[in-house]
Amino acid sequence: MSAAATHIISWFEIPATDFERAVRFYETAFATTLRRENVGGQPIGIFPYTEPATGGCVIHSPTLKPSTDGVMVYLNAGPSVDAVLARVEKAGGKVQGPVIELPQDIGYIGFFTDTEGNRIGLHSPKHD
Known part of the structure; x- marks a missing residue:
């Protein structure tokens, strides 16, 4: 990179084989609503975010595999x-192992597998 980035991730895509099931899962697990759009013939469900935060989506694409x-x-x-x-778990996913405390007050991480078979990590400042 020629210039220092303010954040290294600019976008992420979580692949889904069953788009509606995956969107419902993330809406339930995160108690939010994903914005459904169609980009290049592919349905996407965009997680809420405000610039300059990083955005991302759930996507159904023949070229991506969970x-x-x-x-x-x-x-x-x-x-x-x-x-x-x-x-x-209530939304149909599976928790993968215990919550882990990170050093230096960085917070806590946990892992789960979504309804599509993707392993996803979570981060938060608290564990409770």
Whole structure:
């Protein structure tokens, strides 16, 4: 990169084989609404964000495949990883292991597998 980036991630896409099921899962797990759009013939569900924050979406694309062993995306779990993880299972996902405390007061992380088979990380400042 020629200039220092203010943030390295500019966008992320979480692949889905069943788009509506995946969007419902993330809306339930994160207690939010994803904005549905169609880009280049592909349906996407955009997570709420405000510039200059990083945005991302759930996408149904023939070129993307859900995976548990690819790139790891960590989503903001707000004030508590535990609250999101509790909703993950109710929404049809699977919690993967215990919440982990990070060093130097960085916060906490947790992991889950979504309804499509993607392994996703969570981060928050609190664990409760």
